[in-house]
Amino acid sequence: MSATVKLNFIKVTKPREFVVHVQLAREPVNAFHAEFWQEYAAVFDNMREWYGDVRAVVLSSSLPNVFCAGIDFDDLLDLKKSTSSDAARTAMVLRRYVLAFQAAMSSPERCPVPVIAAVHGVAYGLAVDLIAACDIRYAASNTRFSIKEVDVGLAPDIGTLARLRHISSNASLGAELAYTARTFSAEEAFNLGVVSRVVEGGMDEVVRETLSLAEEVARKSPVAVTGTKHLLIHARNHSVGENLEYTATWNASMLQTEDILKAVLSAKSKSHKDVNFEPLPTVILPPALKPKL
Structure with a gap:
């Protein structure tokens, strides 16, 4: 890793040859604010420049009980305070913010190598947007998912709805989960097709399995x-x-x-x-x- 790169909310290691491990690390619950998602995008958009010969990436959380609890609403409220009293100008500010946020969460898709999500614990709201942009998704058996946005008065707008029909095999169930925001298990996520494997256990077990998968991918051309x-x-x-x-x-x-x-x-x-x-x-x-x- 380049000595000039300072990360505040993400830990990056290279635990195996050609494999990078990216960990979300903003306590207490990995809630995303602007600085966090800008840093996140920078890591994936500069993967080879910063970390050398990378051929596969694992994305996980450093917090034992939480993958990601969603967006930092204090950050969103601060944004709202900076908007104009004019509705059109406010819309322009919010649109630019959402587009930038969407682009940041899409950065694993832009990353030239496969990105494998290792999900565990709480994975609410933005967590689903985040993993939907990854190539492969494994979940620990203790994972609790929720497409949470309707519970806070908005439609998911950072990637879940755009990608759900492409990464799931049950459109009816996907719509039910998006409309109700109900919590669903790793097993139900597997049945939905959102994850390709459920790993018995929690953070350590799912990270171990995804690192092994990444190592296998990294051995290929x-x-x-x-x-x-x-x-x-x-x-x-x-x-x-x-x-x-x-x-x-x-x-x-x-x-x-x-x-x-x-x-x-x-x-x-x-x-x-x-x-x-x-x-x-x-x-x-x-x-x-x-x-x-």
Whole structure:
């Protein structure tokens, strides 16, 4: 990690080769205010520049009983105080705020490598927006979810509604949970399709499982994994025909990688040894484009 990067609300470690562990760490309940979500976005948008050869990321909480309890409403009230008495001008301020917040919570999606959410304990409101933007979601059996926004008088606006139909397999249940804000278990989240695995236990157990998964992903060709993530997101947002055409164009370049030869030779040798894939290049942003922390 660059010595110039100072993080106040997020812990970042590299516990295994090519794997970064990002932990939400704002006591007491990981409630997000503007500085927190700006820092969060900066970590994911600068993942390779700050942390080197990263091939998979685990996102979790450092708090034993809470993944994330949602938004910091004191921050929201402070924003409201700064708005104008004119309705149109107030709308412009709030719209800009919401768009920036949405962009920050979408940063795991922009991250070029897979992001695996390890959820445990309380996961309310914004927590669902947050994990919906991750590639893979595991939940500890003690997780309690809630799409909480209607209970505080607003519609979810940071990503849950936009992504729920893409990450869930039961539209009726998803609508029920969004309309009622009722608490639901990890098992129900699994049945909904929001998480792909329920891990018995709590924080330690789910983090251990997701780190093992991240390590497995990190052993694969980074060209193949990054390309797969990019094409999966493209497929979500386009028709089958459009995605097939785009994939052909993408792979016209990517099929020229040396990673294919290395992977095939390793498979033929039946040695089952990890292949030494070269790291992907790091894109260094000019200072004017770097997020300010």
